[in-house]
Amino acid sequence: MFSSGFVSVIGRPNSGKSTLINYILGQKVVITSDKAQTTRNQIQCIYNGSNSQLVFIDTPGVHKPKHRLGEKMLKSVERSLNEMDALMLVIDASVALGKGDKFVIEKLSNISSPIILVMNKIDLVDMETAKEKADKLKQLFKPTKTYYISALKGDNVQDLLKDLENLMPEGPQYYPEDQIVDHPERFVISEIVREKLLHYTQEEIPHSLAVEILSVSNRENKDLIDVEGVIYVERESQKKIVIGKKGNLLKKIGKEARQDIERLLGSHIYLDLWVKEKKDWRNKERFLKDLGY
Incomplete structure (x- = not known):
């Protein structure tokens, strides 16, 4: 059974x-x-x-x-x-x-x-x-x-x-054996980036962060996947903190996220991350829907 x-x-x-x-x-x-x-x-x-x-x-x-x-x-x-x-x-x-x-x-x-x-x-x-x-x-x-x-x-x-x-009751196999999560690839990648952000930021900043993956595409004739994403914050001061002095924090976040994404996808990754200010995004219904909430 x-x-x-x-x-x-x-x-x-x-x-x-x-x-x-x-x-x-x-x-x-x-x-x-x-x-x-x-x-x-x-x-x-x-x-x-x-x-x-x-x-x-x-x-x-x-x-x-x-x-x-x-x-x-x-x-x-x-x-x-x-x-x-x-x-x-x-x-x-x-x-x-x-x-x-x-x-x-x-x-x-x-x-x-x-x-x-x-x-x-x-x-x-x-x-x-x-x-x-x-x-x-x-x-x-x-x-x-x-x-x-x-x-x-x-x-x-x-x-x-x-x-x-x-x-558990007697029932069917709802998902294929090789599937372990129901969300699309872009969502999992965005969560990996957000995890690194949570690790390196403090106080209110972690709750003010959102990540959107804009594109995931294979580079022609190369074993390389291009990933482009945006990190949203609510204030300009938070944007400066996430980027860090001379961009050092953003580079560190990108490097650690890229390593995890490569393990996930089994391929070399070029990860391009941008940081944008989106005031009070947690209260914007349309923006929340765009992010999948």
Whole structure:
């Protein structure tokens, strides 16, 4: 019997959802960062077992929105909760229970699908503390099962994955075996560039950044792919920071992104990045749609 189904991965920003999905898939398909709200889009990531296919829905971290982009991110999460075969609620076990955790659990109040409570980052905290936090969460809702894992190191992840496979109904193979993400190539490339930007920028700048890949084209008669992209910021001062002194930061970001893109595409890359100011882009409905939000 072949089983298949959809698993929504939800949780607060920076709880380790994307790290967990990357570990399950055995390669990096969604970006990670220590900055909150790294994931902005709902991304379907495909895991193929020997007799199963699990489609993980990587969602933006659940948070109270402060602008239109934030509202779209929250709506993306809420849509992902409907008609799922299972949900994974990923909790950072290394930090104290807070209002944000309760806000996430409120979103689960009318869900009938199995909910797996995943206490992540147990490599950063002792087990007694992790279990105490889990017990407090269980007073707010009743999970189908609880796992204590480290998405970074892989502790107990295989046991979690096996349980998820057992929860899936009999069903078809939704995606080809060689497909691991449902988004087009340009989206994945733009996310790689944004990950490098998140790593090298601080304070409000990471949340004010957007990346658009304008073109990906093979250069004639050469083993070379030309990639052209634009990095959008909201203020002129942010543009100067992203470019850096004598363009050094932009060059560093471009170099590291190019290396990851080459691994992704299996070809040499010429990456051309520009930085443009787009005031208050997070509140511009038409611009958000153009970016795919």
